[in-house]
Amino acid sequence: MSNPADHLDIGALQDLKEIMENEFETLVNTFISDSQNKVDELDAVLQQQDCDALRKVAHSLKGSSSNVCAFRLSELARQLEMMGKEETLEGADQVLSALRVEFRAVSDILSTNL
Amino acid sequence: MDNQVQAVETQGEPIESLRILIADDNDSDRLILQTIVRKEGHVVYTAKDGQEAIDIFKEQSPDIVLLDALMPNVDGFEAARTIKQLAGDNLVPIIFLTSLRDATSLADCLAAGGLDFLSKPYNRIILQAKIKAFASMRRLHETVQAQRDEISLHHDRLVHEQEVAKQVFDNIAHPGCIDAPNIKYLLSPMAVFNGDLVLASRKPSGGMFVFLGDFTGHGLPAAIGAMPVSEIFYGMAQKGFSLQDILREINKKLKRILPVGVFCCASMVDVSFRKHSAEVWVGGIPDVLVYRKQTRQLENLKSRHLPLGVVDSDRFNTDTTLIQLEKGDRVMLWSDGIIEACNPQQEMFGEERVMEVLRNTEDADAMFDNLVAAVERHTGRGEQDDDYTMVEVTMVGEEEMGNALGADGKSYMAGGPKDWSMTYELRPLTLKEFNPLPLITHLLMEVPGLRPHSGKIYTILSELYSNALEHGVLNLHSDLKASADGFARYYAERTQKLNELYEGCVRFHIDHHPVKDGGVLTIVVEDTGPGFDFKSKEENRHKTEGYSGRGIPLINTMCRSVRYLGKGNQVEVIFDWHVDV
Numbered sequence: 001m002s003n004p005a006d007h008l009d010i011g012a013l014q015d016l017k018e019i020m021e022n023e024f025e026t027l028v029n030t031f032i033s034d035s036q037n038k039v040d041e042l043d044a045v046l047q048q049q050d051c052d053a054l055r056k057v058a059h060s061l062k063g064s065s066s067n068v069c070a071f072r073l074s075e076l077a078r079q080l081e082m083m084g085k086e087e088t089l090e091g092a093d094q095v096l097s098a099l100r101v102e103f104r105a106v107s108d109i110l111s112t113n114l
Numbered sequence: 115m116d117n118q119v120q121a122v123e124t125q126g127e128p129i130e131s132l133r134i135l136i137a138d139d140n141d142s143d144r145l146i147l148q149t150i151v152r153k154e155g156h157v158v159y160t161a162k163d164g165q166e167a168i169d170i171f172k173e174q175s176p177d178i179v180l181l182d183a184l185m186p187n188v189d190g191f192e193a194a195r196t197i198k199q200l201a202g203d204n205l206v207p208i209i210f211l212t213s214l215r216d217a218t219s220l221a222d223c224l225a226a227g228g229l230d231f232l233s234k235p236y237n238r239i240i241l242q243a244k245i246k247a248f249a250s251m252r253r254l255h256e257t258v259q260a261q262r263d264e265i266s267l268h269h270d271r272l273v274h275e276q277e278v279a280k281q282v283f284d285n286i287a288h289p290g291c292i293d294a295p296n297i298k299y300l301l302s303p304m305a306v307f308n309g310d311l312v313l314a315s316r317k318p319s320g321g322m323f324v325f326l327g328d329f330t331g332h333g334l335p336a337a338i339g340a341m342p343v344s345e346i347f348y349g350m351a352q353k354g355f356s357l358q359d360i361l362r363e364i365n366k367k368l369k370r371i372l373p374v375g376v377f378c379c380a381s382m383v384d385v386s387f388r389k390h391s392a393e394v395w396v397g398g399i400p401d402v403l404v405y406r407k408q409t410r411q412l413e414n415l416k417s418r419h420l421p422l423g424v425v426d427s428d429r430f431n432t433d434t435t436l437i438q439l440e441k442g443d444r445v446m447l448w449s450d451g452i453i454e455a456c457n458p459q460q461e462m463f464g465e466e467r468v469m470e471v472l473r474n475t476e477d478a479d480a481m482f483d484n485l486v487a488a489v490e491r492h493t494g495r496g497e498q499d500d501d502y503t504m505v506e507v508t509m510v511g512e513e514e515m516g517n518a519l520g521a522d523g524k525s526y527m528a529g530g531p532k533d534w535s536m537t538y539e540l541r542p543l544t545l546k547e548f549n550p551l552p553l554i555t556h557l558l559m560e561v562p563g564l565r566p567h568s569g570k571i572y573t574i575l576s577e578l579y580s581n582a583l584e585h586g587v588l589n590l591h592s593d594l595k596a597s598a599d600g601f602a603r604y605y606a607e608r609t610q611k612l613n614e615l616y617e618g619c620v621r622f623h624i625d626h627h628p629v630k631d632g633g634v635l636t637i638v639v640e641d642t643g644p645g646f647d648f649k650s651k652e653e654n655r656h657k658t659e660g661y662s663g664r665g666i667p668l669i670n671t672m673c674r675s676v677r678y679l680g681k682g683n684q685v686e687v688i689f690d691w692h693v694d695v
Contacts, residue, residue, distance in 0.1 A: 020145075030142045034140065056184060064142050064234075067143050068146075
């Protein structure tokens, strides 16, 4: 496993954990299952070249990943959101692949941090 | 970090628990936000989309709404607009949850009714600060609203009270016969609240009283004084009291009831259409103007007295100016409202302009309207200002004035006892302790139209009564009164005899019957005394001069006839009276 700090803001995550207390586990589980759905959705809309749907789903993922301190995942989602908005899907596949890898890393770190 | 949060919490005042609606379609985001807000001690409602947010808002009416901008079904913008509409006058702060950064999107949030943004990732301290700020904004708004409601409630109540008060004032301080054909007047419907008052009443004798008053101050305090003035004016005018009596009574009343510094500037006119004259009293108000139709001259009758309600009765002066008026001559009364009417440059209309307008008007009939128009031109206001109060009374022939009291043909002679007789016998116990004259006078004054003669009638009654009691029942000799010390002896004897009295009486037979525009009053006073040889007395009238016996010759000048009857223990006086004093 790579260095957690490369994927998540560890200090902020610690704060979040303290705030959430025993809800933290629910949060992580909710985030992972939600985000998995979104990643799958991104796959689908990209295949359909649906820019507007891409923008919306990516926007949502950008927000939720930022809230769990996953700055890198959030940044990748932002790039997809911009592509959707500007309707230039060139290189979107590569970004989505990177996003999928990043999501897996984040999910692992969060799960082991419970 | 948590310690810092604690510190922030404990520094401020205890945190108010609010009910907060969170709408976010993203489960994990909603979970985080909900946890943070709940930890701050607030009650949280959650919604997954805009429609759910609207439904919960309707049901719970939360204090603050946190709304995600982009949501499925109904998005945040639309939900915000609906919630704003539902909230109506109430301030429900809407904070948009958004990771949108571009200016257009943020502007859209504000346009939809959002007050602020909260961006992702959520920061607990910022969120706490915002909730706190909007909670106090909401409280402030509630306070302002409550005060606004209270003010509007007070205002409504005030308006209602004024309407009620106005109705009462209109009933009491009605302008009487102000619509008579010889009167023109300008009086705002709300004048009473400016302290202005116009009263007009026909007199039983056929004349007319016109009163114009201007109380110091404004509003209810100024209006209060109008009520007693009006009551006294109409009450006394209809009973036939004189201008002097009425003014004296009003002054006395106002002096007693009004606080220092509140008084009534006034002018009053007593118009006689029969004699073509008017008596004018002016107290502390602009000059009463008299316009002569023939010469087109204006005369000023200056204020010679203090306003009503300033001085005590004993210093109150009722001297009037008597003027002769030809048909078509006019008397104008006014308050200072016209003189003080300002144009936009705060320049008063002034007395000069008043005189100028009146002098330059050829047609006397147009004078009043020209003056009103000139004032309106000066002030630049189309509508008349509340403060202008003015009355113009024109001298006309008696026949033009119709019936004195009421246009319904009801004569002033109607109502009240006018055809009657009575006998009133006073026996020893009564004679010792009771003076019957006020009672009998009061009874006689109920005869409509007779009041102006009350002075003479009182003189007659008192003379006849004292003769009957002293010379008749008590058998005192008026010769005693021929010398100064005899006078004292006379009264000592009178007191003693009255104390010892156990038999005898005085009888009044009073009869009144009406004739056209007046009546005939017959008073017979009879006593149980020995009487006297009145035939010889009648032949020696000169003997009645000196200290005693002055009464009968005086009475003779007032009546149609004075006759002794029987053995001299009865005297009969016949008094003819006419409405024209």
